[in-house]
Every structure is written in structure tokens, then in C-alpha cells.
Amino acid sequence: MGNPLFNEVLVALRDKDNYNRRTPIEDAAFATYARNPEVAVLLNTVFGTSFATANREDLVAVFIPDVLRVNTATGPVQLAGQTGFSRLGFLGGDTTAGVSGGWPNGRRLGDDVVDIALTAVASGPAYSTITVVGDNINANDQVYNQVFPYSATPHAGPTNRKDPQ
């Protein structure tokens, strides 16, 4: 698995295990799940929206084959906590040399992949009107380190207290 959410959200239940057994060179067999995203159908049914549910070549381009690509031709991108970083990548205006600073161009700690993916499903293939869809969770509850190992310090297990605001 490379990209977040492909198997979790787009691949239908009956193929999830099957998909997990395959390698990226076989991913073309699953292209229909990206091209005709079920999640868009569900959103339309539940919320009465009219997101595009077919011919989503924009999603195919990201998810098939399902490997995480990163553009190494650009300079370094901004990290979480730095000026210019947006958890929404290009949707939040965070681009480097015209390329999204974050997922689907690589994936940074702090990239809000759920909001990016759902917003892309709702807004594509044209992206002329960005329809924001998301989960209302806009930050990690722990702070990412600015130095190695970069990921956030794990929760202290034994204390197990509710995080104070």
C-alpha cells in the first residue's frame, strides 16, 4: 500500500482482502474503484450533493498504481510547524515550484489526508469549484518534532488521562 485511503475508502468491501494480496503492478485491475468512486455515490446519497461519480481520471492518476510518488525536482517543501505549511497541501495554497507541498505529492507528517482526499473526490475532476469536505479534525493532538525523529512523542500509556484542553 502506498497512498492513504485507497483500500480503506475506495476499494469495495469484497475486494479489500484481494487488493491487499496484490502488488502495485497488478493495481490496474482495481482502477474502476478510483474511476467510479463509491464514496462519491455515498456522499451524494446521504447529503443530496452531485459530486462526479464516473470518469474520475484525476483519481486514477493518483491511485493507480497505488504507489506514493514524490516530485524530487522541486526544492524542499515546508514541514508542519513551519511558515507556508498547510495541512491541506495545494488546497491550502501550500505549493513549491507549482507542485503541491504535500500529499498526493509524497506525504508529510501533518498532511490532513482525509480532508484532502474527500475534498478532491467532491471537487474533481474539474476543481473549478472546490467543495470542502472533511472530518472536522484539523490538527494532530500531539506536536510534531521539528528535528529527528520528526514524528510526535507517543502518548504516555500508563497515565491514560484525558487530554486537557
Add this chain to the structure above:
Amino acid sequence: MTPRIALAAVAAVALALGAMPGVRAADGGDAVAPERPSVDQTIDRLTTKTRRERQDRAAWTALGDAFMQKARETADLSYYGRAEQAFEQARTLDAGSAEALVGLAWVQSARHEFERSTEWARKALAVDPTSAAAYGLLGDAALELGDYDLAAEHYQKMLDLRPDISAYSRSAHFLFVIGDVRRATWVMDRAIKAGAPYAENTAWCRAQLALMHLATGNLVAAEQIVEQAMARAPSNYHVLFAQGRVRAARANYAGAIDAYRRASAIAPQHEVVVALGRLYAVTDDPKSAEQQWALVETIDRLNKANGVTGDAQLARFLADRERRLPEALAIAEREFKRRPNVFAADALAWAYYKNGRYTDARRLSAKALAHRTPDASFLYHSGMIHARLGDRATAQRHLAQALSLNPAFDPIDAPTAVATLAELGGKAPDEPRP
């Protein structure tokens, strides 16, 4: 007049400029009919009418409504007084006129006299229990007074009675304040599609929607909405202000200054003048910044002269500028006592912080954050307060959350948040807690 603006965290202005309390949709969509009369034409027509037929109660209330709309469009607060006279005239003709009572409630709401507004709105409901507008004004008052459960009840009632632009836009703002951004933007979209009597009303909704997206970091969505709004209402104060905000978020400071200046030329309101001053300050133009700071104080005097109260934004301005700090604190304390809403709590927290009372600041900051209002400046203030109190973990978390929510929330404060976060990250780790 102070516009309803959730994002700039200008306290106590939240609903003063809500959509009109009882508007009638002129069309089903948001297309602007070119033949729709401007507010000036309506005022002219109704002034002539009321001169000829002094007994025409409906004309007097319609004239009051038009004056209120005029105040919205120009920020000329003297129109409140003229609207009040027109509504009073209508009430003299018929003491039991619900429309006149709602009008008087509206005037008081615009002046931030929410207790008085509530009194009038209740009188209106006693006459007409189905007055959606009266419920809207009751909801506005509850929201300002920090009673969010009660506000929800009133707005729901309003939506049930009359789901129009006024009800939708109020509900959207309410949902935003209590942190339900997704539903807030969805409902604001409904408000835009609901149609409005004046083009200004829909333009206002578009501007608010753009600011909601901007507040949660959805910069591209905000830009697209501003673009649509500019195509329809290129000389609307709120649209120009929103354009300035998105340009500033892109670090296009020259473009933002241009948009703010045009907005300020239409209606020199506190929020735009402060925003302009802050941009002059970061673009190394202290002389122009000082002019804006002087203008802020003039606006404050004009507000008071026209009976408009609501000083949390002034308190925050003084605290940000570190000027007359004891006075800023006194204003913020009085304001929070009168209107304990999240914006007033944040202003008071910041005033405490600037006056060196960090424990009090922390207490108030927690109140500001209690409803998860998506305002990065609340989190920024909390982060700075906790940093000063030595609570490094909470300070880091809140600063990171502020930047994650909206990385460009303010041209001065956002870079400070980044620098403080880096500084905190460079210190030795906290002792592990037992």
C-alpha cells in the same frame, strides 16, 4: 456599525450585522435581477410616500428597514437613529405592530444593546408568535451573551418558521462559532441560494463563506468564492474585505492593501482599518500604519456617539498594540461581564496576558476555547499564555493547532507563532510527569 465577522476574532460584533431579520426573498436563486431597486431608490420612494400618507404604518416600517439596510451598506451609523424614528412612528400609529416592534429590536441589536433588543423582540412575539425575525434577534442576543444552547433554540425556531437567507445565514454563523464548520459552510451555501431582497445580502453571505473556509485553511476554496463574489458585487465592502484577507493569506500584501483600502473607502470599519494597519506594519510603512491606528480611535468615538456599544474589539486592538493597557483590561473586563461570549473571553484573556496577569489569562483563554470555535487566534493566544506560564507541552500544542487550522491567520501573529514554536521545540524536554 460593526459587521458580523467570526474570523477576525473581533469580539462582541458577532451578529450586529446579521442578515436582515425579516427579509422577503425577491427571487428563488441568487441571480441579481438588474431591475431590483437599490436601497437609495427604496428610501426615496418610501420617504415621499410617508410624507404624503403619514398614517401609512407599513410604509414607515419599510422605511425603517431600508434605513437599516443603508446602514449595513455604508457603515454610516447615523442611519440607526433614522430607522429608529421610522419604527417609532409606526408604533405610534399602531402600538401592536409586530413589524415595528421587531424593527426596534433590530435597531437595538445593531447597537449591541442586546438586553433591550430582547425586550422588544419578546414584545413582538407577544403580538405575533410566528415572527421569525423576532426569533432571529432573540438568537442573536443569546449568541452575544454567550448562551449557545438558547441561541440554538431560537435559530431552530426561526428556521422552522421561515427558512430564508436570514435564518440560514444566522444558523451558519452559529454553527461556525460552536465549531461545526462543515455544517456551517453547507448552511451558508443554502443562504446564498435562498435569494435576497438586496444584492448586498447575498454578497455578504459569500464573503462570510469565504472567510469560514479561510479560517480553516481552505485557501483555494476561499479564493474561488471571493472570485465569484467579486464578479457579482465588485464594490461591496464585505467582499473586498474578504478579498484582502485571502490575498494576505497568500502573502500578496500589496494586493491585500489595495483591497482593504477600497473596502475602507466604502465603509471605514474597525476590522478593515485594523487589518490594513497591520499590513502596513509588516510591510515597513509605519507612517501609514499610524494613520490607521488613529482612524481606529476615531471610529470608536463615532460608534459611541451613535449609541453603538461593544468594545471587546477595541480592547483587543489596544492589547495588540500594547497601548493604554490598564484601560484595555478595564474595557475587556466590562465587556466580558456584559457579554460572556467566546470573543469577549478571548479579548479579556489577551488583555490579561498583556497586563502580566497570566493565570487569569489562562482561565479566560480556556473559556474562549470551550466551544472549539475555529479561530486560530484563540489558539495562538492560549499558546502564548501557556508558554509564559511555563507549560511547554500545552503551549506547543495550541500553537501547532493554530498553525494547522490556518497557517496564515495573521500577518504578524502567525510568524510569531512559528518562531515561538521553534523556540519551545529547541528547549530541553519537560520532566516526565508521574
